[in-house]
Amino acid sequence: MRDRITRFFSSRWGIIVTGAIIGIIAPLLQLLGNPKNMGICVACFERDIVGSLGLHRNAATQYLRPEIMGMVLGATIAALIFREFRARSGSAPLVRFILGMVAMIGALVFLGCPWRALLRLAGGDLNAILGIAGLVVGVGIGVAFLKSGYSLGRSNRTSPAAGWVMPVLMVVLLLLAVFRVSFVKDGALFFSASGPGSMAAPLLISLAAGLIIGFLAQRSRFCTMGALRDVILMKDTHLLSGVGALLVVAFVMNLLLGQFKLGFAAQPVAHSNHLWNFLGMVLAGLAFALAGGCPGRQLFLAGEGDGDAGVFVLGMLAGAAVSHNFGLAATPDSVTEGVLKVGGISTWGMVAVFVGLAVCVVIGLTMRERTAK
């Protein structure tokens, strides 16, 4: 039975079903309260968690998003049931931390992870096309490094306790989300009173959605970056069919739910600065490719005991703090009294993208596997 389920999820239908279910769940989460075109966004939701913990102080983006905890723990449950939970780590963790940081900086210049790029497009936000184009270019550069022998090296088996760090951390965050502890007066935890951080589906629904997605994605290895990489690297469209299913199903769902609005200007939590939508995602795509997975995939790997993926996730959290504390994240388009103000990024945001790209290129050129003697 277990074997048959495993074969199903590694088949094309398995990945299509996973993508389709995410495509159903995300627009529903939006309907139930999550921000627009942000039913699920790994980068945005991690950023909100960082805000709630007080590690950045952007008052509009502070909430302990239960989807993230659910995604990790759903993967843990799936990995345990199918006996795939393996504690492992030791493949260039510090480099992965840095990749996580720059990936988050890039994603927050675009305002979304690859999942949200798909959901934004499915909601009619044409700026997402620039983001996805950037993602393709970034992943393409990553593939060139992979072809030239880039490798972060091998991981090793380690004690089970090491594999449990991220799942336990998620349980702690979940407890904080449930009990909303106030540690100090006017201090953490923070919960946004307005802005996207204040918009959320009910906690149990968010958690359940995360658990379902985590479970399915752990089984099917759903990965948006991997989808592009496999097509560019070896013309393998397996993972891409899952991404395609997500996009098509989310598009239909948005039409049915009246959540579809076509255009570039003043899209929800988005800016229409084409160049930086593109470049932000070039940076994120390259960093994801070098780290071997999109932010979602890194959560699922962390859930099944991969400490290196866990370090990448922590890097993304640090990147979110840096992005907001240093004003690198983009400002969305806004309409005040009928006048459109195009958002975009600060000069420091631009500098950060180029520094991030330089960091990735250095990592891509220098990390090579040492052959064992």
Next chain:
Amino acid sequence: MAVTVDARGLSCPQPVILARKAIDVGKFPIEVLVDSVTSRENVRRIAEKAGLEVDVQPTDDGFKLILTRA
């Protein structure tokens, strides 16, 4: 004498890249050592796509895939 590809501990997509390189060289049988079900399924998929026969054996620390020409 089988060609051995040791892809244990490597993360996606490197096991697949290494297996593909060996397949392109064309010396069979090829033994691919992997340590995760993900890598096992990925290598199995590209080998089957290349028209090869795949035999999977569990090992102490993962799996051994033996790729032969059908």
